[in-house]
Amino acid sequence: MIWETVMGLEVHAELSTDSKIFCGCSAAFGSEPNTLVCPVCAGLPGVLPRLNENVVEYAVRLGLILDCDITRHCKFDRKNYFYPDLPKAYQTSQLYAPICRNGKLEIETENGKKTIGIREIHMEEDAGKLIHDPLNGNTAMDFNRCGVPLLEIVTNPDFSDAEEVNAYLERLREILLYSGICDCKMQEGSMRADINLSVRERGGELGTRTEMKNLNSFKAITRAIEFEQKRQIEILENGGEVIQETRRWDDNKRQSYGMRSKENAQDYRYFPEPDLLPISISDSMLKQIQEELPELAHEKRARYQEVYGITEREAKLITTHKNISSLFEDLAEKSVLAREAANLVLGEIMRLLNTHDILPENLNVNSNKLSYLINILSQGKINRNSYKEAIQEVFLNDINPEEYIEQKGLLIVNDETAVLSAVNKILENNAQAVSDYKNGKEKAFGFLMGQVMRELRGAGEAEMVRLMLEMRLTVI
C-alpha cells in the first residue's frame, strides 16, 4: 500500500512589541521571574485588559505580506481552561472572527514550487511558565510571559513531507524577522510550531490526525514528522486505528508521547470577550500599514545583486538572517567599496560567528568601526593581515580601531626616511647576509627583506621596502 502524509501547521510567533498585549508591562525575555508583572497580567480580581494597538498593526502587517483578507471588524474571544500558568483561567484569543484569513505563501523545494494556504492568523496572549524543581517536587510560577502578544498562523493541510514543512518555516521565519514582527528565537520559544499530521492511502479519505507539540528546532521538526508518519503507518498496517490526540515530542529520546486524547479533550467553552470592544481597522490604517511594509528578504536579494553587484549565492547567504543583512547594508552604505563590505560579511564575520559559536540573532558589532577599517584598507593604509586582526578585535572586544592601529603600529609605513633607516640598520647588523647576497646568493635578499619588514613591525609597504633594499645593496 502506498501511504501519503497530510500535514497542517500552527505557528505561534511572539511579537517584538515593547509592551504586553493587554497592559503596559515589558514583553522582554529573560528577566528575573515575576519582575515584569502587574495586576492586569497577573489576572487579579477586578482587572481589565487594555489592547496594545501595536499588536493589531503587527497582525495586519503579516496578513498583508501573506496575502490575507483582513477582517475589518474583528473581536477577541475567551478560551477557558484551568492551568496554573494561566492566572485568569482563560486565554484571550480569537476564534469567531480572527484578524486575517485566506492567505497564501509560496515555498520552493527540490520538487519545485508550491503554494501553502494560510487559513487564518489570530492574535492572542501567551501564558506564564511553570518551573518544576525535581529536587523537592515543588513547582514555581513565573508570570513574566503572561500577556506577551502572540500571533498564531494556521495553514491549510497542504504539506506532504518534512521538506515542505521546513521550507515553509524558513520562509515564514524570514518574513517574521524581516518585517520586524518576531525575533524567531526557537530556543527561547519566541517561534513555536505545532504540527497536525495524518496519513492516508494515496488519494483516499483523510485519516485521523494527531497534533504534535514541543518542537524546538527545525531538526526536531523533521525527526518528529518522520517518527509520527512511521508510527501512524505501522498502526494502520497492523489493522489498528490512529487515536486523535495531542502528542509531545521528546527530541532527546527521539519519540513522542500522547498527552491527551479526544475523549479527554478540553472543551474550551469559547465565547466573545466582553471586556474588549470590537476592533475596527480603518481604510487609512490599512493604507498606512501597506505603505510602510518593510523590505523582505527576497526583495533585498534582488536589490543587492542590482545595486551592489554581488552574486545571487552571496545575496542568499547575506539574507540568511536579518542581523547579517542589516550589517551588510550598513557597511555597504558607509564604505567606499560595497564589494569589500560583502567580502567582510561573508568572510571574516561568518568565520567569527562560527568559530565563537555565536547565533546570528545575537550578532552585535559596531558597523561604524568596521566600515572605518574597510575604508582604510581600500585606501591602502593597512595591509590585509592587520585589517583582519583589527576586525577580529572589533568583533570580540569592541576596541577602538583607530587607537588600536596606532598603538600596534599597523599603519603601513610608506615614509621613505623611516624605511631607509630601517634598511640601513638591518644592513649594518647583517654583514654576513649582505656579503652572501653580493656573492650571488639570491635567497639572502629574501632574508634581509624579512628582517626589514620585522623592523617595521610588518607595516612597511612591501614595494617600497624592496626598492629601497635593492638600491642600498647596489651601492654598498
Added chain:
Amino acid sequence: MTALELSMALKSKEMSVTEAVLACVERIREADSELNSFINVCADSALEQAARVQKRIDGGEALSPLAGVPVALKDNISTRGVETTCASKMLGGYVPVYNATVVDRLEAAGMVIVGKLNMDEFAMGGSSETSYFGAVKNPLDKSRVAGGSSGGSAAAVAAGLVPLALGSDTGGSIRQPCSFCGVTGIKPTYGAVSRYGLIAYASSLDQIGTLGNHADDCAALLSVISGKAHEDGTCILPKPFEFENNNAENLSGVKIGLPRNYFEKGIDVGVKTAVLEAAKRFEKAGACIEEFEMPFMDYAVEAYYIIACAEASSNLSRYDGIKYGYRSEKAETLSEVYRMSRSEGFGLEVKRRIMLGSFVLSSGYYDAYYKKALQTRALIKCAYDELFQKYDMLLSPVAPTTAYKIGENINDPLKMYMGDIYTVSVNLAGLPAVSLPCGRAENNMPVGFQLIGEAFSENKLIHAARGYEQLNC
C-alpha cells in the same frame, strides 16, 4: 441633611470632617451588629483620610461638592490595602494591591471611605442572603431581606449609617434593594463608569452605580465616579456627567411610556398600586403618560441568566486556590486543589450559576442557549431603541414584590430569578435607570419604581427624578 448639604457644612467649618466621620462610624457600631450591612468598617483609614481632607479644606482648596462626605462601598470594589471579599469564603483574606478607578476618584474628590458593604456572594442573588457573612437585614423590618445583591449598600443608606454608598448593578442589583429599602439609586449606562477594580460577575452587564436618600446626592456621586478611564476600554463616556442643580424642575411635556404588560400578572397588588400612583403624579405634573406593550418580556430573564452565568463561569475560574484566597487544606494533587478549593470556597448559588454558565457554553449547547440568548439580547436592544423614538423615558416597577421574609425564597431559585423580570432587560440593553421610592404597600414595606432612559440620558433621568421628589415635598 443631604450629603451635598453635609459637604457644605464641612466646608463652612460648622463641623470638622473628623467629627462627621466619627459620627458615622459611631452610628455603624451602634446599629450594624443587628443589620449586618457592613463586612468591614475601616475606621482608622477613614480617620486618616478625614484629616487629609480637612487639611485640603483648611488650605482653601476648591473641592468637589461631596468633599468630606463619608461613603461606603459594596465589597466587590477593590480597595488597596483593605480586604475585599465579594462576601465569599473564596476571597477571605484577599487584600487588593490596587484601587478600583472609582476608589481613586472618590479619594481625589475628598470623600471618605468608611467601610465595605455586605452583598450577595459575588453579586449573585437578589436578597443578600447568599453572603458568606450572613444575610443583610432590612432596616424597616429586620425579619425581612434588604434585597440584593447590593443589599448592604441600600440597608446602610436606609438606616442612615452612611449618606451615600456605591453598589453594582448587573441585573437589578442596585435598583431592587433600593426598592426594598426605600432609597434612591442610579444604575448608569453601561460604559459610563469604569469597571476597573470591580470584581467581575458578568462583564458585559456589570456597572457601578450610586445609592443615597436623594436624587441630587446620587447624581453628585455619579459625577465624581463617571467618565473615561484609561484602565477600562469599555468605559466610553468622554467626560464625567455634569448635573445642573436648578431648583424647580418642570415635568410638563415629558413623554413617559408605561409598559402595560408589566402590570398584568405576577405583580403584588401593593406594588402595582404604588407604581401606578407614581405614574399618575407624573401625569398630574404635566408629563404625558402613554401605555405600551413591552416586547420580549417573557425572554428577558432567561436571556439574562444565560449570558450572566456564562460570563460568570469564566470570570470566576481564576479563583482556583493557587494564587490567593481560599485553598482547601485537604487537597493533594493539582486537580484536587481546583476541585476541593472551589467546592468548599464557593457558596451554593455561585456554584449553581458557574455550572449553568459552563453548560450553556459547552460545545453542542452553545448555539442552542448562549447564541440564542445573544440574539434575544440584540432584539431587546432594538425594541428599546424604537421605544425611545417615542418616549423620553419609561416608567416601570423595579420588583414584583416588596421585601420578603429572610429565608422565604432562598430555596426557590426560579422564583428568585423571576423577581428580576423588570430590571434585567435594562442591563441587557446597557441602559441607565433611576430607582425611586414611591410609598409603601399594605405590609408597610417600601415600593420603588424605575425611570429608564436611552443610553447616556442620565441627565434627563435625574431631572425627572428630582422633579418627582419635589412633588412629594
